[in-house]
Amino acid sequence: MALLLGDFYFAKTSGLIADVYDNRIDRLFADTVATIVEGTIQEMLDAHHLDLSLEHYMTRIQGKQPVLFPLAAKAAQWFACN
Numbered sequence: 123m124a125l126l127l128g129d130f131y132f133a134k135t136s137g138l139i140a141d142v143y144d145n146r147i148d149r150l151f152a153d154t155v156a157t158i159v160e161g162t163i164q165e166m167l168d169a170h171h172l173d174l175s176l177e178h179y180m181t182r183i184q185g186k187q188p189v190l191f192p193l194a195a196k197a198a199q200w201f202a203c204n
Contacts, residue, residue, distance in 0.1 A: 147197055154193045161185025 132155070139151050164182050168174055 142201075144200055147200060150193055150196055154189050157185050157189045158187075161189075 135151065139147055142148075161182060161184070164185065168178075168182065
């Protein structure tokens with residue numbers, strides 16, 4: 123269910139971005155999705171490793187939801203300028 127919900131939101135967001143004629147937003151969205159997927163893959167690979175360092179943990183979580191905040195801020199700024 124979570125995978126389908128993620129796919130649904132991805133499709134809806136892609137549709138909204140398709141209505142915007144600014145390639146910077148397309149690139150930013152693609153890079154953000156790639157970063158989140160990489161962070162999720164790393165999280166899955168680390169799932170049974172209890173000896174992770176704090177530095178590794180902090181690096182891993184930076185590849186997840188925190189990347190959405192700059193995406194939202196930059197996109198809003200670009201929308202406001204148009």
